Amino acid sequence: MIASLANPHRFMRVSRWAAPILGLAAAGLIAAGLSLGLNVPPDYQQGDTVKIMFVHVPAAWTAMAAYAALGVASFFSLVFRHAVADAAAKAAAPLGAAFTAAALVTGSLWGKPMWGAWWAWGDSRLVSVLVLFLLFVGYIALRTSIEDEVKAARAAEILALIGLVNLPVIKFSVDWWNTLHQGESIFRVGGPLIAPVYLTPLALMGAGYLAAFGALWLVRTRSEIRHRRSLALTLRTALSA
Amino acid sequence: MGKYAFFVLGAYGASIIAFAWMILDTLIRGRAARRTLERLEANEPGQRT
Numbered sequence: 001m002i003a004s005l006a007n008p009h010r011f012m013r014v015s016r017w018a019a020p021i022l023g024l025a026a027a028g029l030i031a032a033g034l035s036l037g038l039n040v041p042p043d044y045q046q047g048d049t050v051k052i053m054f055v056h057v058p059a060a061w062t063a064m065a066a067y068a069a070l071g072v073a074s075f076f077s078l079v080f081r082h083a084v085a086d087a088a089a090k091a092a093a094p095l096g097a098a099f100t101a102a103a104l105v106t107g108s109l110w111g112k113p114m115w116g117a118w119w120a121w122g123d124s125r126l127v128s129v130l131v132l133f134l135l136f137v138g139y140i141a142l143r144t145s146i147e148d149e150v151k152a153a154r155a156a157e158i159l160a161l162i163g164l165v166n167l168p169v170i171k172f173s174v175d176w177w178n179t180l181h182q183g184e185s186i187f188r189v190g191g192p193l194i195a196p197v198y199l200t201p202l203a204l205m206g207a208g209y210l211a212a213f214g215a216l217w218l219v220r221t222r223s224e225i226r227h228r229r230s231l232a233l234t235l236r237t238a239l240s241a
Numbered sequence: 242m243g244k245y246a247f248f249v250l251g252a253y254g255a256s257i258i259a260f261a262w263m264i265l266d267t268l269i270r271g272r273a274a275r276r277t278l279e280r281l282e283a284n285e286p287g288q289r290t
Binding site: 047048049051052055056059094095098099101102105106109110112113212216219220222223224226227229230233234237 | 243244245246248249251252253255256259260262263264266267268270271273274275277278281282284285
């Protein structure tokens with residue numbers, strides 16, 4: 001599947017219908033998730049702030065998924081020199097940064113009324129997600145600051161691969177260290193700890209966010225491929241002139 | 242939402258801003274890339290991506 005999509009023409013053909021389908025799925029899932037999530041009863045401990053969960057947790061999941069996508073695409077670009085993989089990696093970074101920023105801001109807005117603090121430097125979950133944001137920003141900065149496109153891509157891809165170490169740190173930070181952030185309550189051995197009335201809208205929002213990322217990622221990758229094609233045509237015209 | 246309205250609405254507002262930026266930036270860049278390539282390809286018959 002990945003090998004077949006390494007062909008830019010095939011990728012453009014497949015993504016042409018896949019992107020709108022994912023976009024429509026995202027809109028439907030998020031609309032359903034919001035209609036349920038905004039009408040849940042207040043939590044007995046957290047009151048109405050529990051509603052922040054439906055935008056905070058999906059943003060954090062999607063940020064991690066975006067980084068995994070960035071890492072896998074960087075691996076295929078670095079090892080197999082797939083041009084589409086490099087374009088996909090470049091396209092994933094700004095989206096990942098935006099989802100991570102959303103997770104950090106919504107988490108801070110949830111933390112203040114529940115913990116009494118906007119931020120805690122000693123909290124490993126918070127700091128590891130901030131590191132994730134900095135990895136996305138670092139990737140973008142490397143790609144834009146080095147003039148040689150190939151060297152920029154290689155440097156950024158190496159950073160992306162090294163940064164993959166941060167994903168399990170984020171996931172298990174609440175188990176490995178004492179944190180203000182609550183422990184794992186969804187993807188855990190023994191099943192989710194939260195009530196179905198909250199779990200259903202959360203699952204819908206999570207699926208919607210992931211579909212939205214998928215749709216936007218495909219569109220941005222298509223744009224990057226077109227941009228590279230334009231550069232190649234411009235160069236060819238200049239050389240033949 | 243009572244005393245938590247600022248935090249809940251703030252979180253949803255921040256999410257809307259993030260999505261709006263992602264969608265607009267993606268569409269604007271996409272349109273620019275498509276138009277530039279179409280313009281260049283107009284001078285290169287038989288070369289479409």
